[in-house]
Amino acid sequence: MPATLSLMGSVRLRGTIGDDLTPRSQKARGALALLGTAPDLRLSRARLQDLLWSERTKQQGSDSLRQMLRELRGALGEEKHILQTGVGWVGLDPERMRIDLTPVYDAGGAPIEFAADIDIPDPEFECWLRDMRLRLTPEDDGPTALQRQGGYDQADGGISGTSSIAAALAGAERAPAGYVVALAPVESNDARAHVIGEMVVNEAAARACEMIPARLADDISALSPLAGTQIGVICYSAGVDCSLMVVMRDIPSGQRDWTRRFTIRAADETVTMRHAVAQITVALLDRARRTASPNWMTFPIWDVFSYSRERLENADRVLAAMPSGPQTAVSLALRSYLRNTLIIERLVDDPKACSDEADEFCARSRDLAPNNPVVLAVASLTASWRRDAVGALELAQAACRADPDNELACHALSQALTDCGRDAEALEANERGFRGALAELGPACWLMRRSVVQIRLGRLGDAENSAAAAFAFASDNRPSLRFLAALRYHRGDLSGAADALRHLRHAEPDFSLPLMGSPEYPVSTLRMAGLMGIVASGL
Secondary structure (H helix, E strand, O other): OOEEEEOEOOOEEEOOOOOEOOOOOHHHHHHHHHHHOOHHHEEEHHHHHHHHOOOOOHHHHHHHHHHHHHHHHHHHHHHHHHEEEEOOEEEEOOOOEEEEOOOEEOOOOOEEOEOOOOOOOOHHHHHHHHHHHHHOOOOOOOOOHHHHOOOOOHHHOOOOOOOHHHHHHHOOOOOOOOEEEEEOOOEEOOHHHHHHHHHHHHHHHHHHHHHOOOEEEOOOOOOOOOEEEEEEEEEEEEOOEEEEEEEEEEOOOOOEEEEEEEEEOHHHHHHHHHHHHHHHHHHHHHHHHHHOOOOOOOOOHHHHOOOOHHHHHHHHHHHHHOOOOOOHHHHHHHHHHHHHHHHHOOOOOOHHHHHHHHHHHHHHHHHHOOOOHHHHHHHHHHHHHOOOHHHHHHHHHHHHHHOOOOHHHHHHHHHHHHHOOOHHHHHHHHHHHHOOHHHHHOHHHHHHHHHHHHHHOOOHHHHHHHHHHHHHHOOOOHHHHHHHHHHHHHOOOHHHHHHHHHHHHHHOOOOOHHHHOOOOOOOHHHHHOOOOHHHHOOO
């Protein structure tokens, strides 16, 4: 049995025989939380130092890191080999460690937040911890109440429902300028810092405007938006690195709503800039979702990447009701994408009709925007689901040529590379996409893609941890529960497998082990890897 690191509620590390190995210091427990949620359970030493000792010099941070690692090894005792180190990195052995992100509740039934007992007064760690708690805290991420009501006309290709949203929109008075994202001039202390600030904020704003959708403006004096966000940026050199401060204000009221500081490291400039772009993009999308007029329609990204029939159908209704415009092609592509999820997860009564609709929407989106990376990515995923590996790879590569940092393009490329047996490259594409904004909004999809590749690479411990993280982010994620049940049973954890099956039966009421063993059930990766022993387990 592996050791277990529990991160919901208090951080607790229990050894293979159940003994408490939790270190006493806040920094050591904070390091466990960081490593336990990192890709492959590994982080670079520089990243650990930045998050735990950002206000110390590099030498002081390095000394403190070494001291903390000594304490952590001491707490692990005879199981010290769980902690792994290499040239420039620190990690946990995924074969010896299980990450538990199962929600926990207090006596009143209220959820207890992620790493609830951690309080490290470092600004970088505080930002990271706040983001993790937000991401792992259930909330109503769906559209407005107006968008949830009714449906739309089936003549528009809808799955079900009436035309109440379209009717409501037809009689609604729209804001003259719609939703606006406005950029204030970047303040900086030298040319390099100014360029970095401009690059980060312009890319984040452009990506957010594509997904909101919204108008991007430099000057709002001539506009009268009823809703929007203004972004202010200060970027200044701090030695060879740059410190980037971003402030978001509500345009109508001028109220400050979001402030965040990022460190752009010269030694890892591309990665740290991409991280900042992703976080700013997500913040803009979240602000738009919460502050937009009820008469304004946004892409329901939170629902598109879910696995709930209700949320997927709601997303389809919202996308169908959006007015025609530059984003029509993306709307059609997303409607095609969610239909394939409905088909794979056996959530529609007529899979053939739903498949035909998905193909039609995909074709229409390509006619409207043949070079759009989202459109090409969905076309690639559709080809993959139709077992056209060559076509899927060509389309995914075209999507990445159009936008190498587009998360859905990277996701499609990872899938296509898997279909071609190029698993190491598939994992690399997944990691590149996982650092983007879309993966922040629907992390379970990207985590399950990673889990698939890790199984194919024989990294079963990593795959189980990825599936566990996917379930923690999305309790309606059926694929993660299938993987957890099979992987836990394979390594002899019968109680863990039974728990995963219990959750799966709740999420998938018609589930049974004989059904799981049928050729049509969506567990092809588990079959390929010989991980179907659970079917005969009787659990």
